[in-house]
Amino acid sequence: MLWAPGLLRNCRRLRTPVIYPGTRTYRIRRSMAKPLDFNAGPLIWVDCEMTGLDPRTDKILEIAVLITNGDLEIVDKGLEFVIRTDKAVLDRMGEWCTKQHGQSGLTQACLTSPHSLEEVSKSVLAYIKKWIPQQRTGVLAGNSVHADRSFLVEAMPEVIDWLHYRSLPPFYFV
Numbered sequence: 001m002l003w004a005p006g007l008l009r010n011c012r013r014l015r016t017p018v019i020y021p022g023t024r025t026y027r028i029r030r031s032m033a034k035p036l037d038f039n040a041g042p043l044i045w046v047d048c049e050m051t052g053l054d055p056r057t058d059k060i061l062e063i064a065v066l067i068t069n070g071d072l073e074i075v076d077k078g079l080e081f082v083i084r085t086d087k088a089v090l091d092r093m094g095e096w097c098t099k100q101h102g103q104s105g106l107t108q109a110c111l112t113s114p115h116s117l118e119e120v121s122k123s124v125l126a127y128i129k130k131w132i133p134q135q136r137t138g139v140l141a142g143n144s145v146h147a148d149r150s151f152l153v154e155a156m157p158e159v160i161d162w163l164h165y166r167s168l169p170p171f172y173f174v
Contacts (some may be wrong), residue, residue, distance in 0.1 A: 003161070005067060013074055016086055019101065023159070032095075035061070035130065035131050035132060035133050036067070036069055036075065036137075037134060038129055038134065038137045040069045040070060041069060041070020041071075042067060042068070042069060042070070042137060042138040042141075043067065043069070043138065043139050043141040043168065044065060044066075044067055044128060044132070044133065044138045044139065044141065044163060045052075045065070045066040045067070045068065045078075045142050046063065046064070046065050046138050046139050046141070046142045046148050047058050047064045047142050047143065047148065047154070048061075048062065048063050048064075048148045048151055048152070049061045049062040049063075049101065049145075050084075050090060050097075050147075051090065051092065051093045051097055051109065051156045052094055052097060052153055053095060053109070053147065055147075055150040055151045055154045056163050058151075059083075059085060059089055059117075059136060059155070060083060060117070060151050060152075060155050060156075061082065061083055061085055061106055061110050061122065062081065062082050062083065062100065062106060062109075062110075062158065063079075063083070063120060064078065064079065064080040064173070065078055065079045065080075065107060065124055065128070066078035066079075067110075067127075067131045067132065067138070068120045069101075069127070075078075075131050078133075079123065079124060079127050081113075081115050081120045081123065082106065082109045082110055082113040082115065082117055083110065083113060083117050083120050083150060084110065084111075084112075084113040084115055084117075084118070085110040085111070085113075085116055087111060090107055090110060090111070090174075107134045112129065117155060117156075118157075121155070121156040121158065121159060123155075124156065124159050124168075125158055125162060128159065128163075131163075131164065135157050135161075135162050136162070136163065136164050136165070137164060138162070138163050138164060138170055139163070139164045139166050139167065140163050140164070140166075140167045140168070141167065141168040141169070141170070142170070143169070143170055144160065144167065145169055146167060146169075149167055
């Protein structure tokens with residue numbers, strides 16, 4: 001339980017990435033063989049990196065998803081995608097995002113990523129359905145989860161439609 005607040009602080013700290021360097025790897029505490037039902041208390045930990053803070057005008061650049069049961073036992077290695085983004089969209093980022101995402105390598109990774117938003121949305125939903133086959137059972141969790149939820153409502157509504165209406169911030173577990 002002590003590691004939960006920092007679990008998804010930053011996508012690049014979640015696990016070893018496919019596209020760019022500079023991450024840490026978290027070990028899976030327990031591998032589970034079967035999907036989770038309501039009684040397991042499934043949590044869908046999500047962290048998004050965006051071009052800004054306005055979900056109506058800004059875009060998701062990267063998403064990481066990890067599923068745990070209610071005891072915070074990780075069910076498998078999770079997903080992480082960098083989303084292909086047009087240079088014009090990246091050029092509209094504010095100063096903080098431009099500097100942060102430029103230094104981390106995310107900006108360049110977005111320009112060369114093979115993954116479209118539509119593909120990522122379908123993959124994320126399929127991953128969630130694999131582990132949580134019952135709709136409106138999994139609860140969205142993560143640091144600043146309200147911001148991630150607002151972006152998912154705009155960019156991936158089919159994912160949000162599958163989730164429970166509640167969200168849990170990490171400080172809930174402290």
